[in-house]
Amino acid sequence: MTNSNRRSFLKNSAVASVGALVLPQIIPSTAMGMGGKLAPSNRLVMGAIGTGSQGKSNMRDFLELNKEVQFVAVCDVDTNNLQKAKALADGAYVNNDCRTYGDYREFLEKEKLDAVCIALPDHWHGIIYTAAVEKKLHVYGEKPICRTIRDGQTIVKAVQKNKITWQTGSWQRSRPNFHRGAELAINGRLGKIHHIEVGLPNGNRGIGTPPVQDVPKELNWDMWLGPAPKVAYRGVSHWNWRWILEYSGGQLTDWAGHHIDIANWGAGLEHTGPVEIVGEGVYPREGIYNVPVEYDFNCKYANGIEMRVCNEARLEKGSGTTWYGDKGWIHVNRGETLFASDPKILEEVIGENEIHLIKSDNHWQNFVNCVRSGEKTIAPVEVAYRAISVALLGEIAMQTGQKIQWDPDKEEIIGNPMAARLLDRPYRAPWQLPTI
Amino acid sequence: MKKRYSLLLLLAGFFLLQSCQENRAYRALIVTGQSNHNWQASATILKTILDQTKLFSTDIAQTPKEKGDMSNFHPNFSKYSIVVMDYNGDSWPEATKTAFLEYVKNGGGVVIYHEADNSFPDWKEYNEIIGLGGWNHRSEKDGPYVYYSKNQLVIDTVKGSAGSHGPQHEYLVRARKADHPILKGLPVAWMHGKDELYSTLRGPAKNMEILATAYADTAKRGTGRDEPMLMTITYGKGRIFHTAMGHVGKDATHPATECVGFIVTLQRGAEWAACGNVTQTIPIDFPNVAGSVSRPEYKEVTLTEDLDKIAAYTIDKSTKYLTDLQARIRQVSGNPAALLDLEKQMVSILKETGATVEGKKLILKELAWMGSDYCIPAVQELLKNDELKDAATFTLERMKGPRKI
Numbered sequence: 045m046t047n048s049n050r051r052s053f054l055k056n057s058a059v060a061s062v063g064a065l066v067l068p069q070i071i072p073s074t075a076m077g078m079g080g081k082l083a084p085s086n087r088l089v090m091g092a093i094g095t096g097s098q099g100k101s102n103m104r105d106f107l108e109l110n111k112e113v114q115f116v117a118v119c120d121v122d123t124n125n126l127q128k129a130k131a132l133a134d135g136a137y138v139n140n141d142c143r144t145y146g147d148y149r150e151f152l153e154k155e156k157l158d159a160v161c162i163a164l165p166d167h168w169h170g171i172i173y174t175a176a177v178e179k180k181l182h183v184y185g186e187k188p189i190c191r192t193i194r195d196g197q198t199i200v201k202a203v204q205k206n207k208i209t210w211q212t213g214s215w216q217r218s219r220p221n222f223h224r225g226a227e228l229a230i231n232g233r234l235g236k237i238h239h240i241e242v243g244l245p246n247g248n249r250g251i252g253t254p255p256v257q258d259v260p261k262e263l264n265w266d267m268w269l270g271p272a273p274k275v276a277y278r279g280v281s282h283w284n285w286r287w288i289l290e291y292s293g294g295q296l297t298d299w300a301g302h303h304i305d306i307a308n309w310g311a312g313l314e315h316t317g318p319v320e321i322v323g324e325g326v327y328p329r330e331g332i333y334n335v336p337v338e339y340d341f342n343c344k345y346a347n348g349i350e351m352r353v354c355n356e357a358r359l360e361k362g363s364g365t366t367w368y369g370d371k372g373w374i375h376v377n378r379g380e381t382l383f384a385s386d387p388k389i390l391e392e393v394i395g396e397n398e399i400h401l402i403k404s405d406n407h408w409q410n411f412v413n414c415v416r417s418g419e420k421t422i423a424p425v426e427v428a429y430r431a432i433s434v435a436l437l438g439e440i441a442m443q444t445g446q447k448i449q450w451d452p453d454k455e456e457i458i459g460n461p462m463a464a465r466l467l468d469r470p471y472r473a474p475w476q477l478p479t480i
Numbered sequence: 481m482k483k484r485y486s487l488l489l490l491l492a493g494f495f496l497l498q499s500c501q502e503n504r505a506y507r508a509l510i511v512t513g514q515s516n517h518n519w520q521a522s523a524t525i526l527k528t529i530l531d532q533t534k535l536f537s538t539d540i541a542q543t544p545k546e547k548g549d550m551s552n553f554h555p556n557f558s559k560y561s562i563v564v565m566d567y568n569g570d571s572w573p574e575a576t577k578t579a580f581l582e583y584v585k586n587g588g589g590v591v592i593y594h595e596a597d598n599s600f601p602d603w604k605e606y607n608e609i610i611g612l613g614g615w616n617h618r619s620e621k622d623g624p625y626v627y628y629s630k631n632q633l634v635i636d637t638v639k640g641s642a643g644s645h646g647p648q649h650e651y652l653v654r655a656r657k658a659d660h661p662i663l664k665g666l667p668v669a670w671m672h673g674k675d676e677l678y679s680t681l682r683g684p685a686k687n688m689e690i691l692a693t694a695y696a697d698t699a700k701r702g703t704g705r706d707e708p709m710l711m712t713i714t715y716g717k718g719r720i721f722h723t724a725m726g727h728v729g730k731d732a733t734h735p736a737t738e739c740v741g742f743i744v745t746l747q748r749g750a751e752w753a754a755c756g757n758v759t760q761t762i763p764i765d766f767p768n769v770a771g772s773v774s775r776p777e778y779k780e781v782t783l784t785e786d787l788d789k790i791a792a793y794t795i796d797k798s799t800k801y802l803t804d805l806q807a808r809i810r811q812v813s814g815n816p817a818a819l820l821d822l823e824k825q826m827v828s829i830l831k832e833t834g835a836t837v838e839g840k841k842l843i844l845k846e847l848a849w850m851g852s853d854y855c856i857p858a859v860q861e862l863l864k865n866d867e868l869k870d871a872a873t874f875t876l877e878r879m880k881g882p883r884k885i
Contacts, residue, residue, distance in 0.1 A: 462850060
């Protein structure tokens with residue numbers, strides 16, 4: 045089906061399904077005897093877990109898809125965010141039907157959904173992604189998909205076992221410049237690629253040590269912390285969890301799912317990992333923000349490629365991904381930018397028998413299409429896991445100050461049991477990562 | 481708490497005694513006595529900083545006061561490995577100038593400190609030694625402006641006076657020659673303590689390398705350029721290290737020279753000027769882009785102090801001592817014996833009844849990844865403590881290695 049055909053087809057189907065609004069309960073398409081595949085005439089019944097800024101942003105992106113999806117329930121530990129998300133959904137369907145939950149367990153138990161859109165702090169990803177996948181829901185999940193390598197391996201295993209459709213929020217893949225850059229690189233237009241530079245944003249300089257304060261009445265702080273250690277509330281929760289190691293690895297792990305992911309895509313490293321990682325992190329000396337403010341590490345791959353990942357101030361080309369090969373380089377970044385050592389490289393045509401990377405012009409639409417067709421999305425869980433693994437291994441190399449040897453097939457650190465402990469992070473009781 | 485360190489203190493005392501007896505490798509001479517700054521304070525500060533390295537034994541040569549009789553000012557430069565210029569004042573006798581130049585030409589080291597690059601505007605050779613200078617009627621006749629702009633070195637011969645600065649403030653110092661022995665191993669950028677930001681310096685800039693610059697923000701009445709802060713120059717066989725930082729005025733405190741970035745680059749620059757090499761290790765409290773670090777009283781933070789502070793930690797206090805400990809762990813993490821030594825001291829905090837719950841939690845978090853069998857009994861003991869049960873469980877769980885999936 046061509047793009048324009050598909051568009052008009054969906055438009056018609058959206059009109060045809062307006063009647064669904066009058067039903068007291070939206071019935072998930074998967075429950076309608078379609079053998080797990082959705083008929084295009086049915087809206088995808090969706091819920092959202094995590095409705096902070098990124099969660100609501102994803103909801104908006106889904107709601108813009110010609111009403112192909114219907115959000116029937118939202119879940120958050122912050123009642124303010126929850127009400128805003130409900131208003132977003134209800135506003136789109138002009139009703140008051142979207143149900144709200146403060147506990148994802150109740151949400152997953154009671155709601156009958158096709159798919160769920162999840163945007164949570166990283167320390168919650170392992171448990172909630174796995175729980176949703178085990179419910180056989182299709183998942184649009186935010187990057188990075190995990191806080192530790194073990195969480196990531198568990199999620200991948202769960203997705204494969206339950207055969208659901210997974211899309212990672214690595215939306216750069218659905219932008220033409222990133223796609224084009226990666227496709228030129230992987231088809232040898234730079235000759236043999238020998239190294240890659242990945243520049244990610246510089247760190248946050250911190251807020252010092254704010255005093256302990258009362259938890260806002262809208263926030264369930266204990267549930268927000270979940271599997272992370274119990275600590276007093278200091279005014280840092282939404283958004284700024286990014287700067288505290290218990291919840292995130294900082295800009296490094298936030299952006300791994302973008303520029304490292306793109307680097308892997310163009311270099312054919314999507315399904316493997318580095319064999320040696322060494323580097324240095326610069327950590328703030330004071331304050332509650334403790335993620336590295338600068339970072340710089342180098343990864344060697346078994347095929348000889350080296351990848352340097354660092355904060356953008358350390359690179360001449362700054363932020364973005366640059367592949368270097370025998371015949372030149374290509375640099376790609378946000379803002380639709382695409383540069384090459386020789387502009388002629390960018391005019392190259394990819395032949396019929398060459399590698400054609402999956403093409404998507406809308407990341408959320410790609411998810412919906414793949415849920416319907418059963419095809420792989422443009423950002424499946426396995427490649428998301430490999431992208432964040434690079435950052436997490438870099439984090440371990442920086443924390444330990446040691447050169448890390450990694451077996452990308454067995455997915456284990458070699459000969460360093462101390463560093464290997466950092467592949468996992470125990471959860472606070474009673475939280476547990478399910479065994480798949 | 482005292483028991484933990486009794487042996488350590490004894491050992492420290494022994495080494496201290498030893499180091500006082502040992503011959504220090506280099507002699508340093510600080511030349512001071514006149515300047516538009518507080519030289520009475522700065523000369524002592526510079527001596528403290530240099531002597532702390534245990535590499536230098538430092539003398540101070542003091543000139544007569546302004547317009548005093550200079551004829552008897554003849555330091556014996558040749559006895560020294562480095563001469564530290566903390567001087568901005570009257571001309572020296574010709575014989576003294578000649579002796580100084582001979583000393584440098586023959587391989588003597590020089591450190592040019594802050595306002596010393598204002599001195600001797602009319603002494604051609606001195607200006608070659610400092611590379612760049614400011615004030616005292618310097619202008620295009622003395623050489624070009626030299627600075628960085630958009631990461632490019634600029635040598636600018638446009639007319640204009642030399643030397644300026646806005647109000648004192650903290651600023652970021654950025655390495656330009658990160659592989660130079662003086663900077664090797666330091667962060668590529670660090671926040672410097674409140675100081676003047678010398679700008680629009682000009683001079684012959686012969687045989688000069690700019691090691692680090694600072695952006696002179698126009699919001700602070702700066703030039704909008706990256707101005708040279710640390711430089712090396714060679715003159716004959718002599719090596720010169722020039723720091724434009726370190727303002728010491730009449731105020732009671734001196735944040736510019738208490739800054740660890742200033743102290744350490746001066747110590748390393750002095751060693752390089754003396755021998756062309758740097759053997760000093762990077763201290764764990766070296767600042768980075770996250771913020772400046774000050775050493776009141778010029779004392780390097782010790783492991784004992786770090787551990788004491790962690791043992792007394794409550795959540796309203798600074799975590800910088802934990803950051804120090806983490807850096808110390810990183811420094812020795814490849815050396816099992818040294819790591820075990822550190823672990824033993826950390827475990828002693830777990831056993832201390834006087835140590836805080838929050839302090840013990842900090843220790844438990846580190847032991848979780850770097851602890852050995854040694855720490856396990858002490859950690860298990862904390863399972864009985866309601867306030868520490870969760871943190872101790874975390875440690876023991878993590879020490880078992882990653883969960884199987």
